[in-house]
Amino acid sequence: MTSLAALRRSPIALLVVLLLGLTFTGTAYAALQPTAPTTDVAAAATQAEDVEEGRKLFLANCATCHGTNAEGVDEVGPSLHGVGAASVHFQVATGRMPLPAPDVQASRNEDQVKFSEREIEQMAAYVASLAPGPERPDAQYLDLEGADIAAGGAAYRTNCAMCHNSSGSGGALTRGKFAPTLMGVDEEHIYEAMLTGPQAMPVFNDQNLTPQEKENIIAFLKFIEEGGNAHGGAGIGNVGPAGDALFIWTIGIGTMIALAVWIGRKAA
Amino acid sequence: MSTHDNTPAVVDQTTHDRFPNPGMPPHRPRRADVDERASRRAALQVVIFFTLSALGSIAFLVAYYVIDPELKGTIIGIGEINLFHAALGVTMAMSLLGIGLGAVHWAKTLMPDEEVAEDRHPPAASDEDKAAVAQQLSHGWRSSQLNRRTAILGSAGGALGLFALPLIVPVAAGLGPRPRGELYRTHWQDGLRLMIDPSGAPIRAADVTQGSVFHVMPEGWVGHQAFEEHGAEEAMISKSKDQVILVRLDPSIIKSQKQRDWGVDGIVAYSKVCTHVGCPVALYEQNTHHLLCPCHQSTFDMTDDCKVIFGPAKRPLPQLPITVDDEGYLVAADDFREPVGPSFFERERPGLLMGDDA
Numbered sequence: 001m002t003s004l005a006a007l008r009r010s011p012i013a014l015l016v017v018l019l020l021g022l023t024f025t026g027t028a029y030a031a032l033q034p035t036a037p038t039t040d041v042a043a044a045a046t047q048a049e050d051v052e053e054g055r056k057l058f059l060a061n062c063a064t065c066h067g068t069n070a071e072g073v074d075e076v077g078p079s080l081h082g083v084g085a086a087s088v089h090f091q092v093a094t095g096r097m098p099l100p101a102p103d104v105q106a107s108r109n110e111d112q113v114k115f116s117e118r119e120i121e122q123m124a125a126y127v128a129s130l131a132p133g134p135e136r137p138d139a140q141y142l143d144l145e146g147a148d149i150a151a152g153g154a155a156y157r158t159n160c161a162m163c164h165n166s167s168g169s170g171g172a173l174t175r176g177k178f179a180p181t182l183m184g185v186d187e188e189h190i191y192e193a194m195l196t197g198p199q200a201m202p203v204f205n206d207q208n209l210t211p212q213e214k215e216n217i218i219a220f221l222k223f224i225e226e227g228g229n230a231h232g233g234a235g236i237g238n239v240g241p242a243g244d245a246l247f248i249w250t251i252g253i254g255t256m257i258a259l260a261v262w263i264g265r266k267a268a
Numbered sequence: 269m270s271t272h273d274n275t276p277a278v279v280d281q282t283t284h285d286r287f288p289n290p291g292m293p294p295h296r297p298r299r300a301d302v303d304e305r306a307s308r309r310a311a312l313q314v315v316i317f318f319t320l321s322a323l324g325s326i327a328f329l330v331a332y333y334v335i336d337p338e339l340k341g342t343i344i345g346i347g348e349i350n351l352f353h354a355a356l357g358v359t360m361a362m363s364l365l366g367i368g369l370g371a372v373h374w375a376k377t378l379m380p381d382e383e384v385a386e387d388r389h390p391p392a393a394s395d396e397d398k399a400a401v402a403q404q405l406s407h408g409w410r411s412s413q414l415n416r417r418t419a420i421l422g423s424a425g426g427a428l429g430l431f432a433l434p435l436i437v438p439v440a441a442g443l444g445p446r447p448r449g450e451l452y453r454t455h456w457q458d459g460l461r462l463m464i465d466p467s468g469a470p471i472r473a474a475d476v477t478q479g480s481v482f483h484v485m486p487e488g489w490v491g492h493q494a495f496e497e498h499g500a501e502e503a504m505i506s507k508s509k510d511q512v513i514l515v516r517l518d519p520s521i522i523k524s525q526k527q528r529d530w531g532v533d534g535i536v537a538y539s540k541v542c543t544h545v546g547c548p549v550a551l552y553e554q555n556t557h558h559l560l561c562p563c564h565q566s567t568f569d570m571t572d573d574c575k576v577i578f579g580p581a582k583r584p585l586p587q588l589p590i591t592v593d594d595e596g597y598l599v600a601a602d603d604f605r606e607p608v609g610p611s612f613f614e615r616e617r618p619g620l621l622m623g624d625d626a
């Protein structure tokens with residue numbers, strides 16, 4: 001026993017333990033290593049499958065207007081090369097595409113979404129495989145945690161309010177086009193719209209509005225959606241002076257005329 | 269020949285006598301009609317009302333110039349309000365109400381109030397009637413006692429003469445100081461960087477992708493920093509005339525050579541101040557390249573040097589010449605080469621406004 005105790009304290013023991021430890025980790029790593037490539041291969045396989053499934057869905061639902069290779073059809077549908085997964089997700093998950101009938105612009109119609117979230121992902125994977133384009137946003141920019149609502153409001157007023165109205169209720173553009181309301185729109189859809197610029201809307205790339213600024217804007221919109229911008233009084237649709245004028249010219253002037261008639265009666 | 273009978277139907281004369289004519293209710297004279305003291309008191313009250321109106325008008329003018337427009341105070345029952353506005357409201361109410369109350373009181377106490385039944389008469393009055401009207405008028409004039417009570421006439425004239433002033437003076441005074449060179453210049457100048465509003469980041473030419481739109485202010489005039497450095501008023505003036513919209517177009521669709529030359533590879537910058545009455549023109553449709561003004565729907569074609577294609581604006585938006593600095597950031601190459609924003613009388617003749625500085 002004494003000799004063993006003596007050995008334990010010798011510097012050699014440390015060396016032996018170190019060697020043993022290193023050998024064991026190395027072996028264990030070697031034993032486990034083969035599993036890693038298998039998952040990669042599996043992921044690649046599912047991705048290839050997704051693209052293939054997505055292509056089938058695309059051919060069945062989108063190719064009439066966008067062409068069999070998504071190269072676009074003149075005067076009917078634009079090319080989808082380079083629009084990215086974000087654009088596909090935005091257009092299909094909000095029910096804008098497939099377009100039910102040719103119109104000045106596609107409108108949000110979430111009751112009409114014909115595809116499951118999985119199928120939309122597959123179509124997005126297919127379109128993204130054609131040419132690189134903006135990807136769907138990172139979840140960290142959609143949770144609105146730590147977002148600066150005041151900064152979001154300032155950015156919103158400079159970049160968005162002229163079309164979508166300072167209270168997010170939308171507004172008119174030229175020749176029948178319009179900017180839709182932003183109230184009740186999913187965080188991810190707002191983000192994707194900024195990133196991809198659907199239809200008449202310009203693109204706000206990450207150099208123009210950083211992902212953090214986009215998150216701030218979404219936080220601001222959610223804040224006014226919950227009434228954060230209400231200062232009392234009736235909103236009358238929050239569509240600006242048109243609503244107020246309609247109110248005063250019909251109800252207001254109507255009341256005045258009725259009062260004038262009533263006063264005249266009494267005097268007679 | 270005629271079969272028409274234009275004479276009125278014969279009316280049964282007996283119907284006229286079915287009800288007795290109740291006649292006029294008995295006239296009750298008012299205190300002022302019988303009591304000379306009461307009538308003098310009433311006249312004095314009328315004078316007081318008109319004088320109050322005149323005082324209200326004068327007080328309005330004093331308040332308009334003397335009270336600080338930002339002055340706040342608490343009024344019991346209402347809470348914290350702007351005292352400037354409250355003072356203007358109260359004095360203008362005095363000015364208008366005084367005239368109204370004075371006139372009503374005068375009519376009720378001093379003007380004749382006998383009920384008069386007037387018989388129908390032929391459309392043209394007879395000479396007799398005309399003479400009677402003339403006589404009545406002069407009687408009315410006498411019984412309104414204006415010939416005797418010159419104080420009423422004087423105070424009424426004073427009130428009516430003054431009450432228009434509270435309406436006219438703020439409008440005339442609100443026109444502000446006469447502008448000079450600031451209508452022709454903005455803060456843009458050669459070498460000044462284009463900054464994203466409101467974040468204040470400089471812009472690399474490569475970051476301006478086709479289809480995107482940047483809202484831009486000059487370096488040093490962006491966001492909160494501008495408010496802190498220059499004060500709110502200067503910062504707002506800057507915002508109202510320096511604001512610029514920046515987009516990249518495919519150079520092959522740009523129709524004007526000048527537009528291409530003043531830009532960088534299809535990146536072009538235009539003043540955002542509408543040439544109609546100065547709203548920010550910022551509704552850019554990336555698929556049509558139309559720029560729409562939200563106020564009166566003037567539409568500018570960005571592919572054709574921002575010419576007006578619809579709406580009341582008369583001139584194209586001024587273009588800001590831009591170039592790239594050594595580090596690849598977009599910078600202005602000059603100020604705007606014409607005044608931005610709406611037309612004004614001296615636009616083509618700066619000498620009229622600027623005198624020697626022109």
Ligand code: FES
Nearest residue numbers: 542544545561564
């Ligand atoms: S201000 Fe732009 S159209 Fe009137």
